[in-house]
Amino acid sequence: MDNATLDEVRVAMDCTPTKKGFRRLQALLWLYEGKSREEVAALSRFSLRQVLRFIKAFNLAGLDGLIPGRSSGRSRILPKAQVAEKIVPIIEDPALAGQTHWTAVKLHGWIKEHLQTQLGYSTMVRYLHEQDYKLKVPRPWPLKQDEELREAFCVKLRAWQQNPQTDVWFCDESGFEGDPRPRRTWTKIGKVRLSPYLGEHIRHNLFGAVCPADGRLTAMLFNLCDSASFQVFLDTLAQENPQVPGRRAIVVLDNASWHKVKRLNWHHFEPEYLPARSPDLNAIERLWLRMKADWFNGWIAKSAQELQERLIASVQSLFEQPAILQSQCRPKTSL
CATH class of the missing domain: 1.10.10 (Arc Repressor Mutant, subunit A)
Incomplete structure (x- = not known):
């Protein structure tokens, strides 16, 4: 030696x-x-x-x-470029492969048959993860949207946001139930996980308006949504956010009937209505989803007072964290 x-x-x-x-x-x-x-x-x-x-x-x-090094392993069956060229397009549009939808098993079979490769199932899933794909439940989407109106609204929204003298607010209402819908949770196979509920109709409506540029938020609780309640909310919004000379204050909101009552006093705010069936363009919708996930997932209210206290606590936590409002409610300015 x-x-x-x-x-x-x-x-x-x-x-x-x-x-x-x-x-x-x-x-x-x-x-x-x-x-x-x-x-x-x-x-x-x-x-x-x-x-x-x-x-x-x-x-x-x-x-x-004697010093072990990293093993190179087997070479890739399909290069990344080939995955992007031959597999990604049919995932985006299953009709290209004569399909209406894909399951992972069906996609694996199609790849083996049409690309003439012995690609393993787990390897195929890993290749999809490399392309930033994962299984998600599709969100229902209305077919009656006017895409031209939606694009035109996005153009206006971009212009408002680029103007340093314009404040853009997003306004909406959301209902909070005492018996929330059960969410998926990890459960051992063979066991049944129960989600208790009271069965009583306990509900509160939360009116809110958020300015994502600086994280300002105004929110109020009401028992019902109508023009009278909305006027009280507008008065509070104007009082908490007084007019600044030389600045515009635009409120983006949907086409609910109480939003379009002619006798409403908008104070110094300018209402701008979303195109029909376009909740995705209202940034405050993501705030409602965040609140329900963080505060009401699996939580049951035993009384209307208990639900009200929980809502107040959730809103107060947002007042203390404007950075979350700024990141969570970042406006969508392109389709």
Whole structure:
């Protein structure tokens, strides 16, 4: 064994990054010290056959032959470029492959048949994850939207936001139930997880308006949604956010009937109505989803007072965290 000195073996033992490499070099050190191969096998808990293999590797490649490196593994069956070129388009549009939808099993079968490859199922899923795909439940989407009106509204919204003298508010109402809809949760197979409910119609409506640019929020609780309640909310909104000379204050909201009553006093705010069936363009909708997920997931109200107190606590937490309002309610300015 002339491929390294004893000192070089000791230095390599100190520097090797893995326990496996250290044990191999230690076996080599014992051989240098004059121990027999059988003694080294007993001390190192390697088999005699492994010790002989280490000696052969050392004689062929020196110390590098004993230090394990990262295995390159098998080469990819489909390069990333080929996945992006041949698989991603049919995921986006199943009709290109004569399908209406994909399941992972169906997609795997199609790839094996049409691309003539022995791609494994788990490898296919990994390739999809590399392309930033994951299984999601589609959100119902109305077909009667006017895309031209929606695009025109996005253009106006971008212009308002780019104007430093314009404040854009997003306004909406949301109902909060005492018996929320159960959400998916991890459950052991064979067991039934129960979600208790009272069955009583406990409900509060939350009116809100948020200015994502600086995180300002105005919110009020009401028992019902009508023009009278909405006028009280507008009065509070104007009182908490008085007019600033030289600045515009635009309120984006949907086409609910109480939003369009002619006798409403908008104070210094300018109402701008969303295109029909376009809740995705109202940034405050994401705030309602965040509140329900954080505060009302699996929570049951035993009385209207308890529901009201929970709502007040959730709104107060938002008042204290304007950064969340700014990030959560970032407006969508393109389709």
